[in-house]
Amino acid sequence: MPLRxxxxxxxxxxxxxPLAEAVAELFEARVPAIAVLDDVGRxxxxxxxxxxxxxxxxxxxxxxxxxxxLTDDASALDELAARARDRPVxxxxxxxxxxxxxxxxxxxxxxxxxxxxxxxxxxDGDRFVGMLSVAGLCxxxxxxxxx
Amino acid sequence: xxxxxxxIFLVALAALALDWAHRTKIALGxxxxxxxxxxxxxxxxxxxxxxxxxxxxxxxxxxxxxxxPTGIFTYVALKATQISRGNPVxxxxxxxxxTGVLSAFLDNLTAILLVVxxxxxxxxxxxxxxxxxxxxxxxxxxxxxxxxxxxDPPNILIGSHRxxxxxxxxxxxxAPVAVFTLVVTxxxxxxxxxxxxxxxxxxxxxxxxxxxxxDLREAKKVKRxxxxxxxxxxxxxxxxxxxxxxxxxxxxxxxxxxFVAADDVEDAxxxxxxxxxxxxxxxxxMVGGLVEQGVVTDVAExxxxxxxxxxxxxGMVILxxxxxxxxxxxxxxxxxxxxxxxxxxxxxxxxxxxxxxxxLGACFGGNATIxxxxxxxAATGILERTGNRVSxxxxxxxxxxxxxxxxxxxxxxxxxxxx
Numbered sequence: 001m002p003l004r005x006x007x008x009x010x011x012x013x014x015x016x017x018p019l020a021e022a023v024a025e026l027f028e029a030r031v032p033a034i035a036v037l038d039d040v041g042r043x044x045x046x047x048x049x050x051x052x053x054x055x056x057x058x059x060x061x062x063x064x065x066x067x068x069x070l071t072d073d074a075s076a077l078d079e080l081a082a083r084a085r086d087r088p089v090x091x092x093x094x095x096x097x098x099x100x101x102x103x104x105x106x107x108x109x110x111x112x113x114x115x116x117x118x119x120x121x122x123x124d125g126d127r128f129v130g131m132l133s134v135a136g137l138c139x140x141x142x143x144x145x146x147x
Numbered sequence: 148x149x150x151x152x153x154x155i156f157l158v159a160l161a162a163l164a165l166d167w168a169h170r171t172k173i174a175l176g177x178x179x180x181x182x183x184x185x186x187x188x189x190x191x192x193x194x195x196x197x198x199x200x201x202x203x204x205x206x207x208x209x210x211x212x213x214x215x216p217t218g219i220f221t222y223v224a225l226k227a228t229q230i231s232r233g234n235p236v237x238x239x240x241x242x243x244x245x246t247g248v249l250s251a252f253l254d255n256l257t258a259i260l261l262v263v264x265x266x267x268x269x270x271x272x273x274x275x276x277x278x279x280x281x282x283x284x285x286x287x288x289x290x291x292x293x294x295x296x297x298x299d300p301p302n303i304l305i306g307s308h309r310x311x312x313x314x315x316x317x318x319x320x321x322a323p324v325a326v327f328t329l330v331v332t333x334x335x336x337x338x339x340x341x342x343x344x345x346x347x348x349x350x351x352x353x354x355x356x357x358x359x360x361x362d363l364r365e366a367k368k369v370k371r372x373x374x375x376x377x378x379x380x381x382x383x384x385x386x387x388x389x390x391x392x393x394x395x396x397x398x399x400x401x402x403x404x405x406f407v408a409a410d411d412v413e414d415a416x417x418x419x420x421x422x423x424x425x426x427x428x429x430x431x432x433m434v435g436g437l438v439e440q441g442v443v444t445d446v447a448e449x450x451x452x453x454x455x456x457x458x459x460x461x462g463m464v465i466l467x468x469x470x471x472x473x474x475x476x477x478x479x480x481x482x483x484x485x486x487x488x489x490x491x492x493x494x495x496x497x498x499x500x501x502x503x504x505x506x507l508g509a510c511f512g513g514n515a516t517i518x519x520x521x522x523x524x525a526a527t528g529i530l531e532r533t534g535n536r537v538s539x540x541x542x543x544x545x546x547x548x549x550x551x552x553x554x555x556x557x558x559x560x561x562x563x564x565x566x
Contacts, residue, residue: 060271063532073353
């Protein structure tokens with residue numbers, strides 16, 4: 001049962017696309033991460049919801065454990081968003097594991113468990129095919145008629 | 148064989164100073180080389196490890212890891228900021244003193260890991276640059292940590308190595324000069340930074356409107372956890388009278404803390420920085436190799452020839468030499484290597500003044516460069532992760548003058564009261 005039997009999500013952007021555009025794609029595709037591609041369609045990395053969260057909110061939040069006393073400072077948050085909005089998505093992406101279309105589903109499940117990512121890019125040779133999400137993989141398993 | 152020991156040690160020091168690999172890999176690599184190449188055998192290597200130091204560090208790591216989730220440190224830092232009411236001089240002095248006191252009773256690296264993220268938050272709310280504030284705290288952590296046996300790794304090493312020196316001995320002999328130096332340097336830095344760190348009045352009002360108590364969840368657990376922390380610190384003061392070593396105090400405190408505050412023991416023990424403990428083990432074995440090959444005795448004899456019988460000259464050479472060595476290679480490996488050297492220099496007659504000279508030199512020297520102390524590396528690492536890179540030179544420009552000023556104060560203190 002290779003990954004070609006699972007519904008993948010075609011969610012990717014070019015590395016030069018502004019962050020705001022990439023986040024719109026992430027939101028509309030309904031997957032936890034999208035692939036970031038170079039000019040010829042090879043996978044350079046992924047942009048996950050975690051990277052976006054860090055880009056749009058202050059960096060120190062990742063370092064502190066307590067924040068219930070903080071109140072929203074609209075102007076500071078707007079300023080931060082304005083600084084991030086038009087920067088290319090390559091500034092925020094990170095490298096991730098890449099799955100092959102011929103990989104087994106059980107191997108993909110093990111990689112999803114241990115990579116810490118909720119979605120990984122799937123390639124066929126050099127060509128990006130789609131994003132495999134935990135929900136997509138598990139849905140494919142649960143939706144199969146048994147018996 | 149002694150040449151081989153020196154080569155391994157110097158290569159390891161260079162690798163640490165130039166950040167060639169993770170410090171634990173370097174220390175363990177050096178230790179492995181010493182044993183495999185026959186500089187010392189495995190029994191000697193195991194004997195060279197100072198287990199009380201490791202026990203003290205591990206115990207304090209557990210205690211602090213289980214205290215941190217209570218939110219008490221965030222509460223204290225925010226309260227200090229609110230008390231300053233937007234006055235930059237008061238802000239710098241209060242944050243500096245708070246960091247110094249936390250360093251003295253938790254250890255400076257832990258204090259820095261606790262306070263720097265909160266300082267970034269405070270700087271963001273006040274819309275002032277975070278780097279000067281964090282640099283002030285790093286310098287304060289190295290000076291404040293000098294005050295106690297548990298405040299700075301060099302002191303932990305010295306206290307574990309020489310059981311004659313109790314927690315109270317460190318307080319009596321080092322706290323006054325550390326507090327004086329902390330106040331002088333904080334005031335100086337507050338004066339230097341006063342215009343850069345002045346927040347707009349509305350930003351100061353913004354931070355005053357925050358309620359830090361909102362994060363103090365589970366009041367009963369907070370009280371229990373704080374009781375264990377305070378109890379452990381009180382036990383440090385009394386350890387000599389109770390006839391228990393500081394490492395035992397820390398480990399018993401950690402065990403009580405596990406009962407009181409750890410819902411998940413695996414998780415609590417997972418917060419022990421095992422890489423740091425292994426780093427120390429590697430260093431101990433490398434220095435054990437130098438001791439076995441007589442290198443340490445040679446260095447001590449050379450220093451004794453240099454200084455003659457004068458305890459003043461010995462003290463000054465140890466003070467300034469330790470500071471210079473720490474600045475170049477990190478005060479932890481340098482102090483580890485200096486312990487047997489000072490043993491040899493003092494000979495059969497125990498002279499606590501020389502140990503205070505080593506403590507002051509290594510701890511204050513930790514402020515000179517960005518690599519001189521673990522707290523500096525940790526703080527600048529957090530700054531870099533949040534987009535505020537500090538260069539070697541940027542640190543040196545602030546750190547070196549403060550170190551020289553601190554050493555001048557320490558020299559005067561040692562000459563007047565110790566040597």
